[in-house]
Amino acid sequence: MAGIYLHIPFCKKACHYCDFHFSTSLHYKDQLLEAMHREIELRAGLLPEVHTIYFGGGTPSLLTDAELSTLLQSLNKHFKLANDVQVTLEANPDDLNFDRLMALKAIGIQRLSIGIQSFHNEDLIWMNRSHQAKQALQCIEDAVEIGFDELNIDLIFGYPLLSDEKWTSNIQQALSLPIQHLSCYSMTVEDRTALSYQIKKGQTAAMEDGQAARQYLMLMEAMEAAGWEHYEISNYCKPGFQSRHNTSYWQSEAYLGIGPSAHGYLNPERYWNIANNAKYMESLLAGNLAEEREYLSEDDQYNEYLMTRLRTSAGITKADLEKRFGSDAWPLLLSELELYRSELGSEAVASAFSLTESTLSLTRAGKLLADSHIAALFRA
Numbered sequence: 001m002a003g004i005y006l007h008i009p010f011c012k013k014a015c016h017y018c019d020f021h022f023s024t025s026l027h028y029k030d031q032l033l034e035a036m037h038r039e040i041e042l043r044a045g046l047l048p049e050v051h052t053i054y055f056g057g058g059t060p061s062l063l064t065d066a067e068l069s070t071l072l073q074s075l076n077k078h079f080k081l082a083n084d085v086q087v088t089l090e091a092n093p094d095d096l097n098f099d100r101l102m103a104l105k106a107i108g109i110q111r112l113s114i115g116i117q118s119f120h121n122e123d124l125i126w127m128n129r130s131h132q133a134k135q136a137l138q139c140i141e142d143a144v145e146i147g148f149d150e151l152n153i154d155l156i157f158g159y160p161l162l163s164d165e166k167w168t169s170n171i172q173q174a175l176s177l178p179i180q181h182l183s184c185y186s187m188t189v190e191d192r193t194a195l196s197y198q199i200k201k202g203q204t205a206a207m208e209d210g211q212a213a214r215q216y217l218m219l220m221e222a223m224e225a226a227g228w229e230h231y232e233i234s235n236y237c238k239p240g241f242q243s244r245h246n247t248s249y250w251q252s253e254a255y256l257g258i259g260p261s262a263h264g265y266l267n268p269e270r271y272w273n274i275a276n277n278a279k280y281m282e283s284l285l286a287g288n289l290a291e292e293r294e295y296l297s298e299d300d301q302y303n304e305y306l307m308t309r310l311r312t313s314a315g316i317t318k319a320d321l322e323k324r325f326g327s328d329a330w331p332l333l334l335s336e337l338e339l340y341r342s343e344l345g346s347e348a349v350a351s352a353f354s355l356t357e358s359t360l361s362l363t364r365a366g367k368l369l370a371d372s373h374i375a376a377l378f379r380a
């Protein structure tokens with residue numbers, strides 16, 4: 001299930017919390033797209049077959065239908081696309097009116113991932129989002145009418161304006177919509193963002209200790225009660241609607257990243273493109289990739305496997321671990337777990353991990369501190 005990710009590094013406005021790579025200046029968009037076409041040519045054929053294409057960003061819905069279509073044609077020309085290749089577009093609600101959605105469907109976009117974040121206008125204003133709550137509801141109604149049958153929405157929790165009552169209403173609103181997939185993220189305060197500056201200056205409240213964990217638990221309970229699968233730490237779906245693209249990352253499949261700041265993985269190497277639009281264009285338009293590359297040692301591959309697999313509900317199975325890393329990999333993992341028990345205490349580890357004779361996964365409590373629990377099992 002190899003995939004290609006295209007990073008479109010433009011946004012209408014800078015959301016206050018966001019540290020992704022993007023620019024709010026679109027005046028060199030044509031050259032940047034030209035550079036992305038050059039990168040597609042330079043990476044031509046690096047995957048035997050492509051099963052998923054994902055336009056992310058930034059805000060890919062800022063591109064015109066013709067620009068998106070031309071990128072798809074370029075991928076089609078330079079790669080073998082599977083007959084059932086799935087094409088996903090990240091989009092913001094203010095870019096999605098009825099006619100636009102019709103046009104996106106016509107050029108081959110099958111799945112939409114819509115950045116809604118909250119159904120409360122005061123929260124959207126605080127985040128500096130470019131849309132209003134009613135646009136979010138309208139675009140979903142329109143998308144369903146037009147025939148999009150795979151819709152994801154993103155929501156954020158854990159920020160000062162979001163009371164538990166508002167968070168419950170956001171979850172219930174999401175559950176009432178004809179969507180198949182929900183991604184939810186805890187707000188984090190990243191360096192060099194407007195949010196970080198505002199908190200330092202006392203212009204907005206800091207994140208409250210415990211709020212994100214509490215709201216994550218509320219989310220897990222509500223989604224489980226509604227019968228959704230919590231198949232990855234931040235992702236929920238109705239049965240059969242896991243994100244094909246993200247699942248391929250979590251299964252350590254090869255993928256290519258195209259565009260500034262995009263990452264790629266071709267075992268045993270990964271690369272990341274420069275996160276600077278001007279330098280990316282300069283390099284690609286001169287015919288050179290603008291990437292750094294890293295060789296993954298067996299320990300790196302093992303640690304990455306642990307980090308991605310343990311974030312999924314399926315976790316690690318003994319059979320798969322041994323197939324990838326040898327017959328002693330399972331007993332070695334158990335000995336790392338034993339060491340962690342001696343550091344953290346048996347009860348704490350038992351509440352974080354669910355261990356059977358042939359599987360290891362995180363419990364609901366374990367998911368609250370997933371990264372640190374998983375990193376404790378890494379090979380040095």
Ligand code: SF4
Nearest residue numbers: 011014015018057058
């Ligand atoms: S639209 Fe998305 S990528 Fe752009 S600033 Fe907002 S959160 Fe970041």
